[in-house]
Amino acid sequence: MGEADGRLAVVTGAASGIGQATALRLLAEGARVVAVDINEAGLRRVVDAGAEPVVADLSTEAGRATAIEAGQGAHYLVNAAGILFVKPIWDVGLDEWKRIWAVNVDSMFFLCQGIGRSMPAGGAIVNLSSSSAKAAGTVEVAPYSMTKTAALGVTRSVAYALAPRSVRVNAILPGIVDTPMQDTVLEAVAPLRGLTAAELSAARLKTVPLGRSAPPDECAGVIWFLLSDAAAYMTGQAINFTGGLVML
Numbered sequence: 574m575g576e577a578d579g580r581l582a583v584v585t586g587a588a589s590g591i592g593q594a595t596a597l598r599l600l601a602e603g604a605r606v607v608a609v610d611i612n613e614a615g616l617r618r619v620v621d622a623g624a625e626p627v628v629a630d631l632s633t634e635a636g637r638a639t640a641i642e643a644g645q646g647a648h649y650l651v652n653a654a655g656i657l658f659v660k661p662i663w664d665v666g667l668d669e670w671k672r673i674w675a676v677n678v679d680s681m682f683f684l685c686q687g688i689g690r691s692m693p694a695g696g697a698i699v700n701l702s703s704s705s706a707k708a709a710g711t712v713e714v715a716p717y718s719m720t721k722t723a724a725l726g727v728t729r730s731v732a733y734a735l736a737p738r739s740v741r742v743n744a745i746l747p748g749i750v751d752t753p754m755q756d757t758v759l760e761a762v763a764p765l766r767g768l769t770a771a772e773l774s775a776a777r778l779k780t781v782p783l784g785r786s787a788p789p790d791e792c793a794g795v796i797w798f799l800l801s802d803a804a805a806y807m808t809g810q811a812i813n814f815t816g817g818l819v820m821l
């Protein structure tokens with residue numbers, strides 16, 4: 574018997590990348606997993622592994638309500654759904670600004686609120702921030718970086734609100750994790766630097782002290798640690814997962 578056996582977990586962004594790896598890890602730990610994503614076809618892998626699919630657009634109130642209803646009584650929540658777009662800061666328009674905040678921040682806050690309020694003592698939430706919250710180094714992803722900074726604020730405020738009920742909330746800040754989102758960044762930013770995607774990838778990895786990117790399941794392992802009772806004295810924290818790229 575593992576500590577997650579039979580407990581309910583909600584994972585957003587479960588159709589791809591870090592969310593998918595986290596859903597698979599939670600299933601392997603014995604949890605019952607509600608897998609939420611806008612991409613129905615992409616959920617097949619976690620559904621085949623035993624997850625219950627919830628197809629919802631978390632940028633909308635109706636989509637969030639569906640996920641919150643499916644997640645009542647959950648012991649674990651992982652907010653991994655997120656989007657990113659690449660555009661010079663001077664060209665960012667209102668619609669794309671509103672959309673990235675709706676997906677990356679509105680969904681995170683309202684799921685923390687709507688699922689957190691019924692979480693049992695010992696429950697835990699992990700929010701996906703990003704190293705770009707601390708190092709706003711790429712002007713073409715400025716709104717993304719801003720939403721990931723807001724994710725830290727959501728994490729701290731909700732951690733404070735839920736601490737009296739012994740429910741913990743932490744954020745993880747990945748650097749470079751090999752997912753479709755990373756491929757999108759490389760393909761969009763490389764031409765702006767006069768490089769190929771492979772050249773840009775190699776140049777970026779040279780800046781990582783450990784000299785490599787991380788597979789999504791390695792990130793899922795740290796997320797599981799933060800959810801687990803081993804991290805029972807940690808709340809409101811922002812944990813770097815960057816191969817040493819960020820050390821503060």
Ligand SMILES: NC(=O)c1ccc[n+]([C@@H]2O[C@H](COP(=O)([O-])OP(=O)(O)OC[C@H]3O[C@@H](n4cnc5c(N)ncnc54)[C@H](O)[C@@H]3O)[C@@H](O)[C@H]2O)c1
Binds near residue numbers: 590591592615701702
């Ligand atoms: N990959 C990295 O290196 C990296 C680094 C830092 C932070 N992150 C963060 O980790 C999280 C997961 O990223 P990833 O790399 O696995 O990305 P990904 O693009 O592989 O997966 C994101 C998932 O979110 C889903 N999603 C997008 N919009 C949605 C919506 N409106 N409603 C419901 N689902 C929606 C997508 O369909 C997709 O399945 C994101 O929040 C991302 O910002 C990733």
